[in-house]
Amino acid sequence: MINQTIKIRIAESKDAELLAELGAETFHDAFADHPLMPPKDLKLYWNSAFTASQIISELNDPQSIFLLAEIDRQAVAYAKMERGVTASGVTAKSPLKLKRLYSKQKFIGFGVGALLMKRCLETANEHHHDTIWLTVWEHNLPAQKFYRKWKFEPCGEIEFEMGNALLTDLIMQRSI
Template identity: 30%
Template sequence: MSSIIINKAFLEDLEILQAVAKETFMETFSKDNSKEEMDRYIEKSFNKEKLTDELKNPDSFFFIAWEEDQPIGYLKLNSGSAQTELKDESALEIERIYVKSSHHGKKVGQLLYDKALNVTKEQQKSYIWLGVWEENLKAVNFYKKNGFVEFDKHIFRLGNDEQTDLMMKKIIE
């Protein structure tokens, strides 16, 4: 495998980001959810207007993982009022880490997580947090391995379907 680089995403990366977001979300969750709910969620969450607004938000940060000229995953971080829930100025939220299935097991998710941790430290945040679907055991175990602990639960809406996310956080030393 060639080396992986992670670059900050900007507005000019919109179409690449949209394509990798849709592809990785479908790969990750389509086997466990109906096509209708998946389509509904993807249309709402990854349309160009929404992604444009998110890319323009100074409190949101996107990073794309690249292998040569191919996008293979991405990361979305939120601080301040861009956070989906806590809105804690001393925290940074990992809203999304997704990697193409072709690159699972190749440490791309770890590289994206390491980038999130570095941004958290650069911004001098006290902790980093996220919500992860309770049935996505691979992801739950990944975060536990990286020092996250569960502190609450919340409802995540996939289309019209309500699912339970574990809320997890890691204190930054």
């Protein structure tokens, strides 16, 4: 289906609105229909996490790196990394957190995620991180499968506040 070139670039301040829209759409589509996701809590989180002002402050954070994947100049997926953040169970001297990795629904399964992941690993290497780690909802099995394919291994669990609900995420890591 995808025969156009996928381009990956680092997002800048001017991309804030675009990233807010992409973040909101992809997060909603990933979880809104999941039978185990509490809908009210998802909505509470969704309303606050993807405002343009929230994304602007994340883009301005020197520890954050956003990557945008574009096809034919249209943003189709993104990744967000955070430098220097760690969690219990992560065994790293210099960790890089892969905070978000989301693709538009219609592009899932065609290699956009793989290209973003490759660039995340390259970024980790360029910035001399020894480990990349992430959290993934315990019921998000397709994403867990994707991460296992990329050699991430579970190393703990952490609670994630979604609105007023506490969800359980797996922590997964891989060395660089």
